[in-house]
Amino acid sequence: MSSPEPRLLYCRCAYAQVLPQDVKDGVLHHLCSAAHPFESVADLCEMSARRDPRLAELASAPLTIIACHPRAVKWLFHAADAPLPDSTEFINLRTLTAPEACQLLPPPA
Amino acid sequence: MSLSPEFSVLLYEGRGSQALPPDRRFALCAALLDRGYSVSRAGLGARLAPGQTSLLVLAEFDDGHAPDLEDAAHAIALSACDIAGLSPDAVTDLVERRRGSQPMNQPGLWKPWFPVIDYSRCTNCMQCLSFCLFDVYGVSKDGKLQVQNNDNCKTNCPACSRVCPEVAIMFPKYSSGPINGEPVSDSDVKREKMKVDISALLGGDLYARLRERSDEAKTRFSKERDASKALAERKKCLTKLMAEGMIPADVLASLPSPEEIQRRATAAAAKAEAALAAAPSPQP
Structure with missing residues (x-):
């Protein structure tokens, strides 16, 4: 039996906007053009600060997280008592351009 | 944060x-x-997330009318x-109205600024706990360093991360x-962290220096009874830290x-010492 396809989780970094706007918009537009469902959150840091129980639910299944530096994201989840599985994949919007990030995502429908 | 906006939108x-x-x-x-x-x-x-209390x-x-929905479990x-x-603005306004009085943090009102510990690097040395004056850090029941009061953290101040000898403290919103949260390089580790820089700045441990300043100020108070002069002295000391970009104004x-x-x-140092004393000895 094949493992389930990872869910896509996009962080908008809306509370501090350390991610470049063009990268955030380019990637979100790509996600919105694809047939793949996705989850999007306003700000993972804010959710971690509140220990939002939705983080634990998100961490309970294979996940590709489109956010900032993987080390930060990994330990943000941990801080919210929602450790990520080792299989978690990361797309770092702090270091990639929008086209580079989109290449790592499912293609548009 | 005390607010719990478990209100979500499903498109x-x-x-x-x-x-x-x-x-x-x-x-x-x-x-x-x-x-x-x-x-x-x-x-x-x-899928609905556990803990989620409200979903719009x-x-x-197809028929232009939203159906009546009900969660069979009433959860x-x-x-x-x-x-x-x-329009998107009209949809957002509609969502705001539907949320009603349910609490929610919103961008612009608060910046999520708090230390995030990389436990793959943290050695539980408690230097951050000793350093922080705002009671952000604490110790778990099993003696492990924790961020316990992230609301106490001072926005844009990464000073505790600079005293961590293992570069284990992150502030994801930092520039x-x-x-x-960037990967830690060997040169980061070799740089002796900001703890050394703080010492260099003030000629010794930051708080020891502040205490000295305090004592000096007290002496001056007794000699001169000039509180404003003492305050100016303290400001001079702290402004030096600010000039290095280490602590926001x-x-x-x-x-x-x-x-x-x-x-x-003193209280923070005692807390750290107690935690270290209670911690199990490392196995040989």
Whole structure:
């Protein structure tokens, strides 16, 4: 039996906007053009600060997280008592351009 | 944070509704996210998260009418709205009205600024706990360093990360690495961290120096009875830290008196010492 396809989780970094706007918009537009469902959150840091129980639910299944530096994201989840599985994949919007990030995502429908 | 906005939005495009054009989907998602909402895009079979208390389903329904929805388990308040013909701003306003008085943090009102520990690097040395004057850090029942009061953290102040000898403290909203979570390089580790820089700045341990300043100030008080001179001296010392970009001006402005700094530093150090004393000895 094949493992389930990872869910896509996009962080908008809306509370501090350390991610470049063009990268955030380019990637979100790509996600919105694809047939793949996705989850999007306003700000993972804010959710971690509140220990939002939705983080634990998100961490309970294979996940590709489109956010900032993987080390930060990994330990943000941990801080919210929602450790990520080792299989978690990361797309770092702090270091990639929008086209580079989109290449790592499912293609548009 | 005490607020718990477990209110989410589901952009539904499954049976009984129209598929949205990608540009419209993007505009709706971006508008809602920028207002602080979580948005799921899904068709049939969407999963609801535990802890979620309220879900608003948005769709362009085939017959133009949102159906009445009910969670069979009565665990989540479900509702639906038809958004056909509504602009993204109008949809956002609609969501705001539907949220009503349910509490929610919103972008612009608060910046999530708090230390995040990389436990793959942390050695539990408690230097951060000793250093922080604002009681952000604590110790778990099993003697492990924890961030316990992240609300106490001073926005834009990464000073504790600079005293960590293992570069284990991150502030994900910080501008540069490795404090922002970038991978830690050998040169980061070799740099002797900011603890050394703090010492270099003030000619010794920061708090010891502040205590000295306090003592010097007290001496001057007794000789000159000139409180304003003492205050100027303290400001000079702290401004030096600010000039190095280590502590934001508003954090410096909010620091208590030298006596209070001394009291807090002593309390923090005692907490750290107690935690270290209680910690099990390392196995050979």
